[in-house]
Amino acid sequence: MSSVLTIKDLTEEEFTLPGNAACPGCAAALSLRIALKVLGPKTIMIVPASCISVIQGYYPKTPCRVPVLNVAFASTAAAGSGAVAALELKGKSGVKVLCWAGDGGTADIGLQALSGAAERNENMIYVCYDNEAYMNTGTQRSGATPRAAFTTTTVTGKLERKKSVPEIMIAHRIPYVATACAAFPLDFASKLKRAESMPVRGLKYIHLLSPCPPGWRFPAEKTVEVGKLAVMTGMWILYEWYDGGYNLTGPSKALLEKSRRRPLKDYLSIQGRFGHLKEEDLESLQRDVDEHWEEFSKKLGIRA
Amino acid sequence: MKSILSKPSEGASGLTGMWRIKRPIMDTDKCNMCMLCWLYCPEGTITKRAGGKPRIVYEYCKGCGICAEVCPSKAIIMLRREKGAVDR
Numbered sequence: 305m306s307s308v309l310t311i312k313d314l315t316e317e318e319f320t321l322p323g324n325a326a327c328p329g330c331a332a333a334l335s336l337r338i339a340l341k342v343l344g345p346k347t348i349m350i351v352p353a354s355c356i357s358v359i360q361g362y363y364p365k366t367p368c369r370v371p372v373l374n375v376a377f378a379s380t381a382a383a384g385s386g387a388v389a390a391l392e393l394k395g396k397s398g399v400k401v402l403c404w405a406g407d408g409g410t411a412d413i414g415l416q417a418l419s420g421a422a423e424r425n426e427n428m429i430y431v432c433y434d435n436e437a438y439m440n441t442g443t444q445r446s447g448a449t450p451r452a453a454f455t456t457t458t459v460t461g462k463l464e465r466k467k468s469v470p471e472i473m474i475a476h477r478i479p480y481v482a483t484a485c486a487a488f489p490l491d492f493a494s495k496l497k498r499a500e501s502m503p504v505r506g507l508k509y510i511h512l513l514s515p516c517p518p519g520w521r522f523p524a525e526k527t528v529e530v531g532k533l534a535v536m537t538g539m540w541i542l543y544e545w546y547d548g549g550y551n552l553t554g555p556s557k558a559l560l561e562k563s564r565r566r567p568l569k570d571y572l573s574i575q576g577r578f579g580h581l582k583e584e585d586l587e588s589l590q591r592d593v594d595e596h597w598e599e600f601s602k603k604l605g606i607r608a
Numbered sequence: 609m610k611s612i613l614s615k616p617s618e619g620a621s622g623l624t625g626m627w628r629i630k631r632p633i634m635d636t637d638k639c640n641m642c643m644l645c646w647l648y649c650p651e652g653t654i655t656k657r658a659g660g661k662p663r664i665v666y667e668y669c670k671g672c673g674i675c676a677e678v679c680p681s682k683a684i685i686m687l688r689r690e691k692g693a694v695d696r
């Protein structure tokens with residue numbers, strides 16, 4: 305990444321006002337706060353049913369200082385496409401459309417609308433904040449829930465692997481795809497900045513890992529530590545994809561060698577959702593991470 | 609056509625400081641003004657005061673404790689409120 309933002313680059317102005325409905329320690333609320341600092345007031349947000357639709361508030365008050373269009377669960381990217389078309393018809397330039405949806409709303413029910421918008425290459429930014437389950441309705445598993453995690457619908461641990469939406473988006477050859485993690489807000493902010501300032505029109509997609517204290521079962525003050533460990537153990541890889549190639553970003557840059565990565569156990573053992581795992585489960589999940597890196601390292605440096 | 613719009617406002621979900629179990633207390637003498645607490649506060653309840661040091665807005669601070677965790681100078685401690693007491 306060419307330019308990495310610093311704290312001083314972020315405006316002191318707040319676009320999500322305090323006193324909203326997010327749980328204490330919510331990484332999704334933190335990330336939205338950071339995102340709107342980067343994108344600024346000339347942004348229209350498209351939000352489907354999710355925790356953010358609750359955080360965004362009930363009539364007559366909202367914490368959001370930008371316009372928010374609250375849409376049906378499956379329709380985020382379709383509604384975003386409509387907003388882009390309306391802005392163009394009205395000749396309004398400089399207004400950004402930000403789709404902001406959860407993992408359920410992206411990996412599962414909203415995937416068709418997102419794929420359609422990606423294929424049409426709609427000129428907007430789409431952020432999936434991934435708390436790895438349907439949290440707003442009480443922690444049901446989603447396609448983005450990782451293998452072995454407890455949810456209320458996978459009480460002995462999820463059997464299937466996590467679906468990679470960023471890889472699906474790369475397959476659409478849109479201009480920009482990145483992963484991010486709420487515990488590295490400046491890395492996330494830099495990626496948003498790059499996405500919004502790209503001269504090329506089209507869909508920019510960021511998949512943001514967003515630790516959730518009640519859903520992942522850890523104390524609220526540990527949100528940042530859990531998010532950092534997701535990256536330092538290599539469970540979550542920070543990267544960007546554009547111009548046909550991948551780049552590692554932030555701390556992930558230093559983690560290609562297995563010996564540099566923290567043991568996965570450090571990440572899993574501080575979350576109640578993995579509390580049922582036995583030693584052999586931990587080893588098996590560690591192998592998943594190692595294999596994922598091996599696979600991933602083959603893609604680095606490859607410019608299509 | 610009459611439209612109904614929500615208005616941006618602090619406290620859209622009430623005085624969320626009432627949710628707090630622990631209260632962050634900042635020792636400004638220890639503070640090095642790195643502003644990491646400001647960066648990481650999910651609520652936006654840490655603001656900058658004149659002179660550059662951060663200040664906590666207790667009306668809405670939910671007491672999550674993230675600011676205390678990320679502070680490199682250990683300038684913030686989390687103080688549990690006394691049983692039955694309301695922390696405002």
Ligand SMILES: Cc1ncc(C[n+]2csc(CCOP(=O)(O)OP(=O)(O)O)c2C)c(N)n1
Binds near residue numbers: 439440441
């Ligand atoms: C069509 C439809 N089905 C179900 C729901 C109920 N519902 C509201 S929010 C939600 C969970 C959303 O999960 P996710 O997208 O991961 O966001 P999160 O709540 O985790 O932030 C569900 C199932 C709905 N609003 N609409």
Ligand code: SF4
Binds near residue numbers: 327439440516
């Ligand atoms: S359930 Fe999780 S994602 Fe939803 S508001 Fe609470 S902490 Fe945030």
Ligand code: SF4
Binds near residue numbers: 634639642646682684
């Ligand atoms: S994180 Fe600690 S040292 Fe840094 S500004 Fe906040 S209180 Fe001061």
Ligand code: SF4
Binds near residue numbers: 650669671672674
């Ligand atoms: S305790 Fe949480 S909400 Fe309160 S100031 Fe610290 S980080 Fe912000």
Ligand SMILES: [Mg+2]
Binds near residue numbers: 407
């Ligand atoms: Mg979710």
